[in-house]
Structures are given as C-alpha cells and as structure tokens.
Amino acid sequence: MTDAPAPGAAEAPAPPPPPSRHGCPLTESCGQQVIHPSRAQYVTVVKALLDDGFETCSDLTAVDYLRMPGRVVAPGIAPERFEVVVNLLSMANRQRIRLRVQVPEAEASVASLFDLYPGTEAMEREVYDLFGITFDGHPDLTRILMPEDWDGHPLRKDYAVGTVPVQFSPNFRSGQ
Amino acid sequence: MSVDVSTPASSDIVSVIRAGSDPAQELRPRSELTARELLRNSGAVLRMSEAEAAKLGDLPADPDEDQTMVINMGPQHPSTHGVLRLMLELKGEEVLRCKPIIGYLHTGMEKTGEQLTYLQGGTNVTRMDYVSPLNNELVFSMATEKLLGIDGDIPERATWMRMLLSELNRMSSHLLFLATNGMDIGAVGMMIYGWREREEVLRFFQKVTGLRMNHNFIRPGGVAADLPPGWRDDVLRLLDLIPPRLDEYDQLLTGQPIWRERLQGVGVITAQEAQALGATGPIMRSTGTPWDLRRDMPYLRYPEVDFDVIVGSYGDAFDRYAIRLNEVRESMRIVRQILERMPAGDVRIQNKKVTPPPRARIDESMEALIHHFKIFTEGFKVPEGEVYVAIESPRGEIGCYIASDGSATPYRMHVRAPSFVNIQCLPHMLRGGLVADAIAVISSVDPVLGEVDR
Numbered sequence: 096m097t098d099a100p101a102p103g104a105a106e107a108p109a110p111p112p113p114p115s116r117h118g119c120p121l122t123e124s125c126g127q128q129v130i131h132p133s134r135a136q137y138v139t140v141v142k143a144l145l146d147d148g149f150e151t152c153s154d155l156t157a158v159d160y161l162r163m164p165g166r167v168v169a170p171g172i173a174p175e176r177f178e179v180v181v182n183l184l185s186m187a188n189r190q191r192i193r194l195r196v197q198v199p200e201a202e203a204s205v206a207s208l209f210d211l212y213p214g215t216e217a218m219e220r221e222v223y224d225l226f227g228i229t230f231d232g233h234p235d236l237t238r239i240l241m242p243e244d245w246d247g248h249p250l251r252k253d254y255a256v257g258t259v260p261v262q263f264s265p266n267f268r269s270g271q
Numbered sequence: 272m273s274v275d276v277s278t279p280a281s282s283d284i285v286s287v288i289r290a291g292s293d294p295a296q297e298l299r300p301r302s303e304l305t306a307r308e309l310l311r312n313s314g315a316v317l318r319m320s321e322a323e324a325a326k327l328g329d330l331p332a333d334p335d336e337d338q339t340m341v342i343n344m345g346p347q348h349p350s351t352h353g354v355l356r357l358m359l360e361l362k363g364e365e366v367l368r369c370k371p372i373i374g375y376l377h378t379g380m381e382k383t384g385e386q387l388t389y390l391q392g393g394t395n396v397t398r399m400d401y402v403s404p405l406n407n408e409l410v411f412s413m414a415t416e417k418l419l420g421i422d423g424d425i426p427e428r429a430t431w432m433r434m435l436l437s438e439l440n441r442m443s444s445h446l447l448f449l450a451t452n453g454m455d456i457g458a459v460g461m462m463i464y465g466w467r468e469r470e471e472v473l474r475f476f477q478k479v480t481g482l483r484m485n486h487n488f489i490r491p492g493g494v495a496a497d498l499p500p501g502w503r504d505d506v507l508r509l510l511d512l513i514p515p516r517l518d519e520y521d522q523l524l525t526g527q528p529i530w531r532e533r534l535q536g537v538g539v540i541t542a543q544e545a546q547a548l549g550a551t552g553p554i555m556r557s558t559g560t561p562w563d564l565r566r567d568m569p570y571l572r573y574p575e576v577d578f579d580v581i582v583g584s585y586g587d588a589f590d591r592y593a594i595r596l597n598e599v600r601e602s603m604r605i606v607r608q609i610l611e612r613m614p615a616g617d618v619r620i621q622n623k624k625v626t627p628p629p630r631a632r633i634d635e636s637m638e639a640l641i642h643h644f645k646i647f648t649e650g651f652k653v654p655e656g657e658v659y660v661a662i663e664s665p666r667g668e669i670g671c672y673i674a675s676d677g678s679a680t681p682y683r684m685h686v687r688a689p690s691f692v693n694i695q696c697l698p699h700m701l702r703g704g705l706v707a708d709a710i711a712v713i714s715s716v717d718p719v720l721g722e723v724d725r
Contacts, residue, residue, distance in 0.1 A: 124656055124657055125417045125418060125656060125658040126417075127658065127659065129657075150546050150547075151546050151549055152549055153659075153661065153668060153687060154659065154670050154672065154685075154687040156672055156685045156687075158657075158674050158682070158683045159683070162676070162682075163676050180657075180659075180672060182659050182670065182672070182687070186560070189567050189568055191568075191659070191661075193659060195657075212549065213547050213548055213695075214547060214548040214549025214550070214695055216695060217691060217692065217694075217695050218691075218692070221691075225381075237296050238296060239296070239373060239374060240373065240374040240725075241374060241377065242374070243295055243296055249379060249382055250382055256382065256386060
C-alpha cells in the first residue's frame, strides 16, 4: 500500500531483489509480515528473530493444504502438504511477524522451538495431536487434546468428519 | 457412528493413519522420564542460567519412589474451573512436579469451524471461551473482515457497539473470576456476590442480543442488530450499581488478613518467565509488564478512549486478583466514555455481498431476495489468503488465524486461546508451593476449559 512503485519504475534496468529477512523470502498478507523459511533454516531464523527482539511466541499452529496442492506461497518456495505457522510478537517494538514453514507429507517433522520459547510446548503437542507433525527435540511429545489411544489426526483434511443422523432429513434411516 | 476413515486402497488422498500407540499423557514416574521432561514437569522455564537450571533438576533423590506421592486432582474437582486435571507429585505437602492434563472438553471446534460459513462461524467460536463470548466473536469477525479487505469500512456505530459489548463482557468475565476466586479460597459469600453482579451484566446482554451467553451477535461486517430502546439507561444503571459493590468486595477481601495470607506470595512468576511461556493478560501484567493489546496494538477505537493499564508488582496470585478487580473499574471508565461518544448510523456494513438485505427489501426486490438466499445458504466468498488477528480478551491475547481458499468456509480456522497458553504456567507457579495453594494458583490463572480444549 505504501510502497506503490513510482511511475516509470518499470523501465529501471534491474528489478529490486525480492524482499527477504534473514535469508528467507518476505511477503505480506493483509498487511502482516510473513517470512518463509525452509525446514533447515527454521530454528536458525527463529533464533535470529528472537535476537531481533521477538521475545514471545504468540501462537504456533499448522495447516493441512491437501486440497490446495498448486497454491502460490512465496517466490522460490515450493508448496508442500503441511505448513507450520508461527506467530511471533515483539512487545518492545509492538510488532508481529509470522513464519510459514513448508512441511512435506513424506517427512512430517520439524525442529521444536521449545528451547527458544518454552511456551510452545503445549502448542507443538496440539499440532502433533491434531496434524501428526512431529517436533524433534520436544520434551514430551504426546497427545494433548485427543485420548492416548485415538487413531489418526483429526485436523488433517483426509480425516473424515463424522455425521450424526438427523431425523426428517432425506438420508435418515430409522433404527440407526 | 464411528468416524469414517477410508482405507488407503480406496482413495489416493488418504495418508496411512497409524494405530494409536502414543505414550501416556499422565505424569509418569521419575524413573521413566528424560531429564528434559523432568525439568518441564518441575516447571523449569528455560532461558535461565545453567546453575539455576541445575538447581531445578536437583530434586530429592528418590530411587524407590516411596518418598513422594503422585496424586490426581480433577477433572471433577470443583476448583478446577470445569475439567482441568492436574497430576501432582507431592513430598509431604510440597508440590514437586505438576502436569496439567487437558482435552476432556475437546469437541473439535476448529474442525467444525471448517464446515461452517463465515456467517455461521460466530456460533462456533462464541462457545470456546464461554465466559467472554463476545470477545471470541469479535476476533473472529475482525479476522474475516481483514481477509475480505473491509476492516476499514465497518460503520462507526458498529465499532463503538463492539467496544461497548467487549468491555461489558470483560466486566462480566472478571466478576465471574472474583466469584470463583472467592469460592476457591473459601470466601463462599463472595461467590454469591460475584455471580449476582455478573448476572446484571448478562441481563443487559440478553436484552441486546437475546441471549445471556453464546450470543453470535458480533458478525463479520458489523453487529447483528442495533441496540434496543432504553439501552443507555440500562448501562447507566449498571454503572451506578457496580462501583459500590466493588467497594464492598474491597472491604470483604482486599484488606482482609486471611485473604492476603492466602494469596500474597503464592504462585509467583517473573516477567521473563511469563514472556518465555507466552502468558498474556493479567498474568503478564501481574509481573509489572504493562502489556495490553488495547493500548499497545490498538484495535477498534481504543486509542480514542482514556483508560489505564493495571499492573502488579510481585507476579503473585494477589496481584492477579487485584488487577482483575481494578480492570472492572477501568472497563466501566471506558464504558462511560463510550456512552458519551456512541455515534448514530448503520450497525452493519452496506456491502451487499457481506450483509444480507433487511427483511423489508426482500418483499420489493428480486435481487435482495437472491442475495439474502445466497448469503444464508452458500455464504459469502472470502478471498484466498491467511491472516492472524489478536485482541485483548479478559484472559489475555485471543488470536484468530484463518486461512482461506477463496470459498465460503474457512480452509482452516485456528483460535489462539489465552487459557490454553496460560495454563502452561501452572507447573512453574506450583513448584515448591503447598498443595493447598494449588487451588489458589489455578484460580488466579482463571482458565476457561472451553477454550483450553476447544
């Protein structure tokens, strides 16, 4: 919004390099800053952001993009099935930043942020429980919301939604 | 009916779901634990010096595990605010380790949210933190509006009404806290008083929204309806009624020696620890950190009203009690200013794609009928994108992360529940304290299990 290119900018000889932060592509979503580290960069980048003053991890969650295979994430980032989404907050600078890490289905695992932000312990357990993404280095990676003996990870898109028979609906069969 | 999981052969999109063989969630004996997990159960917050960390790991040697006792508290304990279950390892009366075990109220609300349109979504999120439902609706609506790109176009009256409801909800939520906190500590009279005053606020909500709780009143695009006639008198009545009652609470509790003995110095947490654990709201402010999203990352019209952020200095249970008591006063101060400034005008955005047409228009316009039908059957489409919006709920930062695929239902709807994050402080706050203080500490964190488990 604020960085509208000046008229005639298209004739400039070299396009400016795509915005990046700590070596990761930086994009904007609804006016919020989003950076896209790879799995290998993930902990290093979070550490660098912690040193930048993002001293709190507000939120850590995941999205299963199973039904959006060809989506555009950021320049140079290949979309994968899962995405771990981390929202960091800097209280001193009153800033937020979001990290989106692509996690492939074949190896659904990322490093744990527990050593940097102990508060991610429950959030990572929740993501493990509901998405089946494992976090290396997490002290206690067990299910947190679902029972221990539960099969599957409910927030995955291929996990069917159960139905309850509703009387007077066309599909209702008595005796169910 | 059991959940239908197709076999891999029948569908190529199905990933193989392994049989449930997860380790136990319970607090396990020390002999089975790794050092890191032991530290976690003992409430160790990292980012401390190695000497401090070593001291925390230095629990009494207990090879036979007969000097300590693991007891179970909850989920049916009256002071666990619902269905929170704590497993405590005790040595005598001292708490050595603690592990909160949650999930007893998990109803898959985030999964449900993926099936509901954005207009229906409010009915779902409002049931998460059922003590401050309007704040849940507000954050969900703000996230949806941001994705739609209409967050700047919400009518003024709707914005001020949202503030009014949000602040009154903060009052009702804190009054409930005062009631339950009193009950947990043994001031049972306080329970009756707190519920009584909360009921007065809920009565106003019932008049405005039709329901005491779970309103689904704040919706994407504005609010469901205008304020009813006579609302101003009702609010003024509340503002006259509650301050003397708060003074009574002060007399009953704040200066009372037993109350202070029970709460002061109990469940202490420092600012660094709260920050590392992601705690927000009164827990963060009790440590002396003046962090309030209403002031620091403002939304609605909070920059235009005058209020103070209440902070404590010791980070103990008493500070958290005093903060909430005084936040009721601050909320009333904000409500007074809202009464003065409440503008006239629309309560919903005049955008036909988001707001259904009024009933009268349906009789005279075919297009209005079509829009009405489409919005309520299919819902409105929200552009592809993802957004995180956070506001200050009575319990701390409540955030809503929505990823949209361009359809009429959220592709993923996640709520960052403040209680879910705040209860991680429990092992830390409880360690080294007495088991009787555990009740006071749980109460001072003020978790709402509906949003912990979602």
